Amino acid sequence: MTEHxxxxxxxxxxxxxxxxxxxxxxxxxxxxxxxxxxxVVGESGSGKSVLGRTIMGLISNNANTExxxxxxxxxxxxxxxxxxxxxxxxxxxxAMVFQDxxxxxxxxxxxxxxxxxxxxxxxxxxxxxxxERAVDLLRQVFIPEPVRRMKQYPHExxxxxxxxxxxxxxxxxxxxxxxxxxxxxxxxxxxxxxILDLLATLASExxxxxxxxxxxxxxxxxRTDRVAVMYGGRTVETSSTSxxxxxxxxxxxxxxxxxxxxxxxxxxxxxxxxxxAPPNMLNPPTGCRFAPRCRFAxxxxxxxxxxxxxxGERDVVHRGACxxxxxxxxxxxx
Amino acid sequence: MAGSGTAHMRTAAERVLxxxxxxxxxxVGRKQVVHAVSGMNLDLLPxxxxxxLGESGCGKSSAGRAVMQMPKPTSGRVSLGKRELxxxxxxxLRGARARMQMIMQDPISSLNPRRKVRDLVAEGLAIxxxxxxxxxxxxxxxxxxxxxxxxVVWDRRPHExxxxxxxxxxIARALMMNPDVLICDEPVSSLDVSVQAQILNLxxxxxxxxxxxxxxxxxxxxxxxxxxxxxxxxYLGKTCEVLPSGGLQDEALxxxxxxxxxxxxxxxxxxxxxxxxxxxxxxxxxxxxxxLPSPLNPPSGCRFRTRCPLATDLCAAEEPVMRxxxxxxxxxxxxVAVPDGDAPRLTVLSDEENVAG
Numbered sequence: 001m002t003e004h005x006x007x008x009x010x011x012x013x014x015x016x017x018x019x020x021x022x023x024x025x026x027x028x029x030x031x032x033x034x035x036x037x038x039x040v041v042g043e044s045g046s047g048k049s050v051l052g053r054t055i056m057g058l059i060s061n062n063a064n065t066e067x068x069x070x071x072x073x074x075x076x077x078x079x080x081x082x083x084x085x086x087x088x089x090x091x092x093x094x095a096m097v098f099q100d101x102x103x104x105x106x107x108x109x110x111x112x113x114x115x116x117x118x119x120x121x122x123x124x125x126x127x128x129x130x131x132e133r134a135v136d137l138l139r140q141v142f143i144p145e146p147v148r149r150m151k152q153y154p155h156e157x158x159x160x161x162x163x164x165x166x167x168x169x170x171x172x173x174x175x176x177x178x179x180x181x182x183x184x185x186x187x188x189x190x191x192x193x194x195i196l197d198l199l200a201t202l203a204s205e206x207x208x209x210x211x212x213x214x215x216x217x218x219x220x221x222x223r224t225d226r227v228a229v230m231y232g233g234r235t236v237e238t239s240s241t242s243x244x245x246x247x248x249x250x251x252x253x254x255x256x257x258x259x260x261x262x263x264x265x266x267x268x269x270x271x272x273x274x275x276x277a278p279p280n281m282l283n284p285p286t287g288c289r290f291a292p293r294c295r296f297a298x299x300x301x302x303x304x305x306x307x308x309x310x311x312g313e314r315d316v317v318h319r320g321a322c323x324x325x326x327x328x329x330x331x332x333x334x
Numbered sequence: 335m336a337g338s339g340t341a342h343m344r345t346a347a348e349r350v351l352x353x354x355x356x357x358x359x360x361x362v363g364r365k366q367v368v369h370a371v372s373g374m375n376l377d378l379l380p381x382x383x384x385x386x387l388g389e390s391g392c393g394k395s396s397a398g399r400a401v402m403q404m405p406k407p408t409s410g411r412v413s414l415g416k417r418e419l420x421x422x423x424x425x426x427l428r429g430a431r432a433r434m435q436m437i438m439q440d441p442i443s444s445l446n447p448r449r450k451v452r453d454l455v456a457e458g459l460a461i462x463x464x465x466x467x468x469x470x471x472x473x474x475x476x477x478x479x480x481x482x483x484x485x486v487v488w489d490r491r492p493h494e495x496x497x498x499x500x501x502x503x504x505i506a507r508a509l510m511m512n513p514d515v516l517i518c519d520e521p522v523s524s525l526d527v528s529v530q531a532q533i534l535n536l537x538x539x540x541x542x543x544x545x546x547x548x549x550x551x552x553x554x555x556x557x558x559x560x561x562x563x564x565x566x567x568x569y570l571g572k573t574c575e576v577l578p579s580g581g582l583q584d585e586a587l588x589x590x591x592x593x594x595x596x597x598x599x600x601x602x603x604x605x606x607x608x609x610x611x612x613x614x615x616x617x618x619x620x621x622x623x624x625x626l627p628s629p630l631n632p633p634s635g636c637r638f639r640t641r642c643p644l645a646t647d648l649c650a651a652e653e654p655v656m657r658x659x660x661x662x663x664x665x666x667x668x669x670v671a672v673p674d675g676d677a678p679r680l681t682v683l684s685d686e687e688n689v690a691g
Contacts, residue, residue, distance in 0.1 A: 043526040158625050188389045189553050191625075193597040215526065218599035259531035261560040263598060267579040268538060269560060273531035277496045 385562030
């Protein structure tokens with residue numbers, strides 16, 4: 001664990017739009033060791049997807065985009081390297097699973113071609129070996145009749161099957177880091193759990209580090225070691241997953257968890273909604289970005305931006321960006 | 335399960351909406367037919383919220399739209415109050431249907447992008463030729479009722495509003511017609527969790543204030559439980575189970591309902607706790623890897639049998655019928671036993687029973 005698979009340091013991704021600069025990711029730092037799973041949660045517009053893509057190097061410096069800070073995968077800075085070198089990283093070092101499995105697959109290419117392409121390019125396998133390996137991969141993601149599926153087109157598969165194919169593609173070159181960006185949002189409820197379980201199993205089998213980006217707190221809760229809660233392009237709270245869910249210290253995390261209807265609650269329970277809307281990232285509020293919606297906001301919150309700091313709990317690292325973090329509720333913390 | 339029958343229908347005289355043996359089919363060429371809804375029965379009491387639960391492709395949206403008569407169901411009857419809608423001519427239908435309003439899933443695409451909020455909300459009045467002096471006042475009042483500040487949003491167009499605000503405008507539009515029944519088709523599934531809670535609270539409050547009855551269609555078990563009084567679980571166009579929403583977590587018995595509940599992340603462990611009523615049988619009631627069969631050619635007998643861990647030959651041969659297993663709790667499954675004075679439970683039929691049954 002001394003060697004980190006991923007080190008992100010003070011990452012900023014800024015898009016210049018006709019209406020001004022949009023700071024989609026505004027100073028995020030994180031590290032991930034081999035086999036570790038990190039959940040990134042937040043509402044739409046919190047910057048979680050842009051973070052995933054910037055880590056992957058899919059969003060990089062160009063005319064409209066500025067990336068500052070560093071992303072180091074396997075010790076190399078993704079944004080310093082030439083595009084050709086970055087391409088060599090994709091596959092054996094880092095791979096990504098996107099939200100919509102239909103648009104991640106080429107509709108005029110057969111399933112087999114999608115998987116063997118990466119094997120032949122990155123691993124230099126010949127056609128026969130690549131095909132064998134691809135069938136094996138499809139079997140690993142529990143696709144029935146993998147030999148027949150190899151010859152089918154994406155439209156012949158259901159959504160869940162397609163997402164399995166996308167996962168098989170991502171795993172083809174044995175990446176050390178997998179970034180899953182809302183992998184189950186486009187899928188049905190019953191299929192969602194299968195895909196999440198599959199990702200968890202594969203990650204632990206291969207000792208692969210995983211970043212699970214999701215707006216669904218339930219999906220993240222049981223399947224990650226650590227969680228980072230994002231709001232307005234920043235991490236507002238990060239700790240072990242069980243700690244954040246049992247005892248959130250940032251008012252936003254607490255309100256987000258409280259706003260989800262729970263099956264164990266009685267019907268017609270009034271939900272604790274977070275009033276207002278997420279901040280406009282073209283013109284974020286000064287001070288704490290959550291202050292306009294926060295129940296506990298005071299003058300200091302509106303003036304001075306809180307920094308992510310250690311909240312001083314004895315046994316775990318629990319960091320939060322709040323001037324007035326919520327009290328530790330000792331009961332219920334395991 | 336996924337059976338037929340009318341056992342769950344009530345006889346109270348004041349039912350606001352009665353749907354009787356409704357069938358929705360769509361021809362798709364080559365003489366093939368999509369069986370979206372096959373023989374659905376439901377009724378709605380004043381002030382009641384009925385939640386319709388199921389995964390995509392189960393026919394829940396088709397059912398909601400067919401109740402609205404857009405398009406009309408292939409067969410069956412839909413009565414709103416004393417009026418039957420299925421037999422009406424288009425012109426008469428328009429008048430009758432105004433008492434029933436619908437809220438769609440995607441709030442942004444269900445609003446005309448070129449119109450202002452005040453026109454969008456007043457559209458129903460405009461269609462009915464109402465132009466009284468109090469028109470603006472009633473628009474303002476309705477906007478306030480859905481939590482929008484009329485002075486702020488009055489002249490805005492949908493692109494200037496967030497998804498949650500657009501959904502509030504949709505609710506205001508529906509309320510302007512002073513409906514008896516509100517049909518909500520996945521009204522919160524495109525919204526963020528923090529906004530979802532706002533809209534759910536708003537719908538709950540609106541229902542009280544405007545004396546509405548509601549049909550709430552969604553795929554999220556917890557959301558449906560939160561807002562409903564009664565829940566109906568659909569699978570491939572057939573009703574599996576109808577029960578009071580309070581019993582959803584602990585009393586739901588249908589293998590499909592249990593499967594839906596066990597697919598909620600974080601619920602898997604609870605679904606298998608020994609206190610639950612189905613601990614009599616050791617069956618893995620988790621999501622099965624098989625997929626939803628094609629609605630072009632639904633399985634014989636119980637439509638869920640291809641994914642059901644309890645399925646036997648009986649399930650293929652005979653369609654289960656809705657029957658009462660508890661107070662207000664009905665389900666269609668061959669594998670539910672109701673012992674005298676004991677809670678109903680799932681059973682695995684032995685081969686002999688199977689043949690005899």
